[in-house]
Amino acid sequence: MMQNFFTMNGYGLFVWLSFSITILTCAVVYYKTYKTLKKHEKDFANELNKLSAQQRKLVLDKSKVASQVLASYNKSI
């Protein structure tokens, strides 16, 4: 029964290849997207840190997105 699960009556190669390619592609795209997101969060946090304390406070008060990106970045480091 176990052998049949892998060979799938002769279609095993095609079935397993289809599922493997799909899962592998999805995993690679997920990893790359996640990495890009984190890189942008880091760049954004660095840009914020370049500002003076007063400017930074102003940006964080005015922009909800800025404060949330910073919070998310701080959580991930």
Add this chain to the structure above:
Amino acid sequence: MFDLINPSRIFHWIEKIINFINSIFFILLIIGLTFALILSPPDYLQGDSVRIMYVHVPAAWIGLASFSSIALLSILNFIFRIKNLNLISKSIAPIGLMFTCLAIITGSLWGQPTWGTWWAWDARITSMVVLVLFYILFILTHKLIIQEDRANKISSIVAIFGFINIPVIKYSVDWWNTLHQPASIKLVGTTTIHTSMLTPLMLMLLVLLLYCALIFLMKYKTEIIRIKKKNIKRI
């Protein structure tokens, strides 16, 4: 109404939805794979190769739905001039391209044992390749044209032109005598697929849709951050 999709308004929801999808995704993936690879029966004609359909069909549907969404958003953008719609289209395009390519590859893997060939210049398969070209053109306009407004305009035109191909793909199996079989699942009319096979198909569709939502939200979030970073001094 369009204020509802304002990045500042929905940004904190994005993180919450990403976390929610992450928490249920693997459980659903395992259930979907169990049904697709173990619990569903082999087809009386196709045998076990029918299992390829559980990734091929959802991938093709997502590829078509993604391009239709991009075209629709492009039309709305032409009418209402909402920059955010471009961000959404830009985030959907790579997902659509990936799934259209997966549909072609898995289709080819199914074709070899069933038709005896990896490839045929059949109307359905050829029109899917044309869809891939439109996706590439759409993505390239954003990559190659530096001026953002110009890139948005050209990519919108590409999407609207490409939309003509969607009904061609859908009805290619009815209009021409093709190797590709007609649809077994119909929105209008009787579905000719047994529940034991419809269940894994729908489960895998759900899993892949959740994956799409996850990637889309991460890409959309990246785009918002990129724009905010560019305008940081103006905030």
